Amino acid sequence: MSFDLSVISNKKIILAVTGGIAAYKSAILVRRLKDFGFDVRVVMTKGAQAFITPLTFQALSGNPVHTELLDPEAEAGMGHIELARWADLVLVAPASCDTIAKFSAGLANDLLSTLYLATKAPVWIAPAMNQQMWAAKATQRNLNTLVEDGVHVIMPEAGSQACGDVGLGRMPEPEALAQQIMDYFHRAQRAIAEKFGMLAGKRVVVTAGPTREAIDPVRYISNHSTGKMGFAIAAACYAAGAKVTLLAGPVSLDTPNGVRRINVSSAIKMLDESMHQLEEGCDIFIATAAVADYRVAEVAEHKIKKAGDELNVSLVKNPDIVATIAQQTKRPFMVGFAAETRNVEEYAAGKLVAKKLDMIACNDVSRADIGFASDENAMTVFFADQYQLEKRDLEKASKQDIAQQLVEAIHDALHYEIEPV
Structure with a gap:
């Protein structure tokens, strides 16, 4: 499962380590939390220092390790207060029986219990x-x-223990703990997005990737689209609070977190699924897919054998998915894409009008630095006349950044109010 790491890139975690053989796992946990982008500071009890040294955690976290209640280097000697205010989450792992008892009784006789x-x-x-x-x-x-006091308890696992016993009491693996924290912040971020995000409450359908038009059971017609831009837009819409369905052509990409993915292959199947999604309810339709313009008139039942120097295949035009959806009575807000190799803006502006779209984004795929396989893009956005919004030039940036800017453009168009004359 993939995540937008920007959600947690500034989140601050205090990892408190108490006495127990499981303290060695905490060193790995620091590394996993750092890998996810968290800023980690470590607090150690005296018992923890008997199992592992503060220097280990300092090297792994990149921050000083806190061990004393009254820290002469902290402001006014109140290190525990500074730490208490700094943290977005406090994780005690491992939490010893003694520490749990101190917390329960409300004792404050060391740094951790006071924190x-x-x-x-x-x-x-x-x-x-x-x-x-x-x-x-x-x-x-x-x-x-x-x-009862609101502490979240991560249940221990069963298995062999260092003392030789078998049963509940093992600390979960560091990877699992780090993932739980990651999931927690994503749920919190999602709750905020669903209430206050730019696309809060909207149902969005995104088409992405190429289509494949079969010639015979082993050959097909397709194009160079990787789906990266469409997948980035789906992720950005979800982060903005929308419920997102992604209609994906044949690509090798992980499904964005929180996005519902439906795999399709041909243009006809993509259109059928698009119409189905329209019936289920769709507020915004974003057509980034590079749909094949033509398909084979008659697909061979068996593999075509080589016979001569030429092979003639009859092609028929595929339906225009975005234009078809735009013509429906209950049409959503329509966003089209134009990948061109010349006269980019001219062709895009023409498609905007001809296909009755609300917005279109275009780019020059002949450029090697922003072509189909690139991780970066640069686009120009046009709006339909009724929105009275100027075209926007999105300078070269990562496809994730471009996707965020496109979401902002959609938001601006949706919330545009024509001023009374």
Whole structure:
């Protein structure tokens, strides 16, 4: 599953490490959190330092490690208050039986327990201990108290333990913990987007990639489209709060997070699925797919054998998907794309009018730096006359950045109000 890492690139995580053999996993966890783009600071109890050194975490996190309640280098010596205000989330992993008891009782006799009481950030704990200590009534009572106080408890896993016992008490693997935190921030971001995003509440259909028009069971007609631009737009629409359905031609790309993907192959199948999505409900239709203009009139039932120096294949015109959708009675806001090799803006402006679109984005695919396989693009956007919006030149940037700018353009057109004369 893919994610938009910009969602969490500025998020700050405090990883608190307590005494236990599972502390070695915490070093790997720091690396995984950093890989996801989080800024990580580590707090260690004295027990944790008996298992692993602060220097290890300093090297992995790139930040000083905090071990003392009263830090003479912190402002006014109040390091715990600074940390408490800095964090977007506090994760205690491993969380020892002793630390859980301290949290439950409200003690504040070391840096971590004081930080717990002083922070407004969400607190997550990943308990790790002997299976009998986990099952003890006192431990379960303390955990229930923390849950009532709003602490998120990540349940331990069962398996062999360092002491030789077998049972619940193992800390989950670092990759799983990091993924849970990643998912948490994406859910939070999604909730905000669904309420306040530029496309909040909109249903968007995006077509992307090429189509394949069969000649026989092993050959087909297609083009060089990779689908990268369409997939980037689908991701940007989702990030803007929309419910997104992506009609994808045959491409080798991961489905954007949160996007519903439907794979299609031919132009006819893409049109059929587009019409079906229109019936289900569609507010915005974005046609980025490079649909084949023609298909073979009669597809051979079996592989065509070589016979002579020439092979004549009769082609018939494919339906124009974006024009067909635009002609429907309950038409959505229509966004077309024009990939041209010459007279780019002239051809695009003509398509905007001829196909009755609301907006069209065009680019010059003859340029090697922004062609089909490139990770960058540059586009010009035209709007239908009724929106009275000037054309926009989107300078060369990553396709993700271009997609964000296109979402902004769609938002501006949707919210344009014609001033009374």
